[in-house]
Amino acid sequence: MCTRLLEKTNVMLLTILSLFYAYPALAAQQGPEVLPNPDKPWWFWPLVLLVFCFVLGIIAVLAGVGGGVLYVPLVSGFFPFHLDFVRGTGLLVALAGALAAGPGLLRRNLANLRLALPVALIASTCAILGAFLGLALPTNIVQICLGCTIILIALLLTFSKNVERPEVKEQDFIGKALGMSGSYFEESTGENVGWKTHRTLLGLFLFIIIGIMAGMFGLGAGWANVPVLNLLMGAPLKIAVGTSKFLLSITDTSAAWVYLNKGCVIPMMAIPSIVGLMLGSFVGVRILAVAKPKIIRYIVIGVLLFAGVKALLKGLGI
Amino acid sequence: MKGTTNTSAKASPEQIKYADLLFWGSWFSILLMIITYLVYLAGILDPYVPVDKIQTYWQLPVHEYVEKARIPLGWGWVKFVTKGDFLNFLGIALLGGMTIICFFTLIPAYVKKKDWPFLIISICEILILALAASGILAVGH
Numbered sequence: 001m002c003t004r005l006l007e008k009t010n011v012m013l014l015t016i017l018s019l020f021y022a023y024p025a026l027a028a029q030q031g032p033e034v035l036p037n038p039d040k041p042w043w044f045w046p047l048v049l050l051v052f053c054f055v056l057g058i059i060a061v062l063a064g065v066g067g068g069v070l071y072v073p074l075v076s077g078f079f080p081f082h083l084d085f086v087r088g089t090g091l092l093v094a095l096a097g098a099l100a101a102g103p104g105l106l107r108r109n110l111a112n113l114r115l116a117l118p119v120a121l122i123a124s125t126c127a128i129l130g131a132f133l134g135l136a137l138p139t140n141i142v143q144i145c146l147g148c149t150i151i152l153i154a155l156l157l158t159f160s161k162n163v164e165r166p167e168v169k170e171q172d173f174i175g176k177a178l179g180m181s182g183s184y185f186e187e188s189t190g191e192n193v194g195w196k197t198h199r200t201l202l203g204l205f206l207f208i209i210i211g212i213m214a215g216m217f218g219l220g221a222g223w224a225n226v227p228v229l230n231l232l233m234g235a236p237l238k239i240a241v242g243t244s245k246f247l248l249s250i251t252d253t254s255a256a257w258v259y260l261n262k263g264c265v266i267p268m269m270a271i272p273s274i275v276g277l278m279l280g281s282f283v284g285v286r287i288l289a290v291a292k293p294k295i296i297r298y299i300v301i302g303v304l305l306f307a308g309v310k311a312l313l314k315g316l317g318i
Numbered sequence: 319m320k321g322t323t324n325t326s327a328k329a330s331p332e333q334i335k336y337a338d339l340l341f342w343g344s345w346f347s348i349l350l351m352i353i354t355y356l357v358y359l360a361g362i363l364d365p366y367v368p369v370d371k372i373q374t375y376w377q378l379p380v381h382e383y384v385e386k387a388r389i390p391l392g393w394g395w396v397k398f399v400t401k402g403d404f405l406n407f408l409g410i411a412l413l414g415g416m417t418i419i420c421f422f423t424l425i426p427a428y429v430k431k432k433d434w435p436f437l438i439i440s441i442c443e444i445l446i447l448a449l450a451a452s453g454i455l456a457v458g459h
Contacts, residue, residue: 042369043359080373084380092410096348099416103341109329113336113424117439124443128450139379178435185327192327249340250443253417257450260407260414261392263384267406268372271355278348 042268045079050272052079053093057280061288063300065157066248067277068094068220070300073150073307077314081269083139083146087218088264089273091256094220096274097281098248109184110242115197115235118178120250122204123211123221127251130215131258140315146217147312153223154304157297160227168198168234175200175233184239195236203233215255220248332427336420343416351409363402392453418447 053067056074060067072090076083105111134142171181181196197203206228214221225244229235235243259265329337357363367375367387375383383389390398398404421444428437449455 040373042372045373081376082379082383084383085376088380092413096344096413099340099344099413100348103337103344106333106337106340107329109327109333113330113333114436117436117443121439121443121446124450125446128446128455132455135380179433183327250417250447253414254447254450256414257447257453258455260410261451261453261455262380263389263391264380265407265410266372266376267355267358267403267410268369269376270410271351271406274348275352275355 046268046272049075049079049269050276053273053276054280054283057277057282058284058287059280059296059300060277061281061284062296064297065300066094066220066222066245067097067281068218068248068252069153069223070304071273071277072217072219073146073304073311075273076146077307077310083142084135084259084264085266085269087134088256088259088262089266089270090218090220091214091252091259092265092270093273093277094218094248095252095256096278098220098245098252100278100281102246102249105242105246108242109182110238111246112182112239112243114179114182115229115239116243116247116250118180119204119207119229120247123207123214123247123251124254126208126211127215127255128258130212130217131255132215133212134216134218135258135262135264140317142216143311143315145315147308147310147315149213149217149219150304150308150311153219154301154308156223156227157301157304160231162226162230162237162240165193165195165236166230166234168196170198171196172198172200174204182239184236186238193236195234195239197233197235199232199234203228206232211251214248214251215258218255218259221251222248330427332424335423335427339423340416340420343419344413347409347413347416349409350412351406354405354409358402358406361402363400363405365403366398366401367403414451418444418451421447 052075053071056070057067060070068090071093072086075081075090076086079086081089102111106113137145175181175197178200180200181194183192183194185191186193206224210221210224210228213219213224222241222244225247226237226240229243230237230240358365367389371387375387378386384391395404395407399408421440424440425437428434428440
């Protein structure tokens with residue numbers, strides 16, 4: 001039954017995507033100055049967006065990626081919205097998901113304030129810079145950068161091998177001074193697992209880049225947070241994933257405010273996106289409890305590669 | 319507190335407090351967003367931007383959209399909160415403001431613990447987020 005549901009979900013996503021490709025007005029979207037006359041009733045796109053985001057929410061959970069990272073490339077590639085609005089809404093989508101998941105992660109100590117706060121201060125400050133940079137640059141430049149970033153994310157998802165419990169022999173001075181350590185309860189083994197960070201300075205430096213990219217593209221940044229926290233700084237995978245999700249609630253807040261204040265949020269498209277993705281995530285979590293389909297992850301990587309190349313070509317005017 | 323390591327697997331009291339406030343605030347914002355969106359769709363309040371024009375506007379770069387639809391920047395929407403579309407910004411703004419509100423709960427805890435590095439970090443974070451939220455940066459040029 002679960003397999004059938006998954007098949008249906010995939011078929012729905014592919015049908016929606018192929019529908020957009022078959023829609024000539026949207027195919028003409030390759031050139032930014034072409035504005036097709038709206039020939040659909042006003043409720044058409046919000047409704048399609050709600051259904052699309054619901055399916056996206058399910059797939060994001062099953063593939064183990066954030067909603068924002070799928071939302072921006074797919075919606076900017078296949079919907080008639082300008083990239084400015086897609087990025088603004090993408091940040092709100094990622095923010096809503098992070099805020100909804102944050103409390104549970106904090107209570108279980110899987111998201112840790114001592115690890116998150118110093119990193120968040122850097123990332124959120126840089127996300128503001130990134131948001132201004134993204135809004136100041138010409139759309140085609142942002143499209144090219146976005147395309148390259150999405151391709152990079154797809155490659156990262158393919159080749160990055162996270163470590164369950166990295167070995168940290170000695171904590172560095174900054175990590176020690178900031179008290180970046182703690183422990184969590186590992187349910188599978190019934191033990192308390194202690195952790196501490198190393199290479200903290202380099203990690204903090206990388207969050208400058210992560211913050212700028214998060215603000216510039218509205219993608220969320222879980223795809224970058226987790227490898228840095230886990231592989232570089234030595235946080236256990238569960239702590240890295242939990243803290244990363246919580247971190248988004250702070251990083252995306254600062255960038256989202258810039259987009260919001262600049263007029264990049266249109267409620268008609270923002271609310272169905274947020275609600276659709278959240279509902280989809282709840283259904284996705286239920287499906288995940290009974291099945292861990294690896295194939296979904298590979299489909300998502302494939303779709304991301306396709307969307308990345310499409311954004312790149314769009315930016316290059318090809 | 320400087321340099322200490324939390325050896326308990328339980329979350330610290332300030333972390334629990336932050337989580338509780340975030341939980342109620344976030345879900346209230348999302349609920350508010352859904353209600354205001356339904357009010358908007360039902361046409362109970364007249365929208366600022368006519369719904370039949372939105373399809374044209376959302377294809378434009380944001381600066382053209384702001385200019386053509388005469389969209390107020392920053393917190394300018396508050397003056398038009400009785401318009402169906404701008405009413406939705408109540409939930410969105412609350413969602414965006416929850417992190418700032420939650421950070422305020424950390425300050426007394428870090429003062430009590432004399433955890434000065436984290437007190438400074440929390441205050442700086444509030445200032446950064448408040449600066450972004452204020453609209454000064456967006457409207458100022």
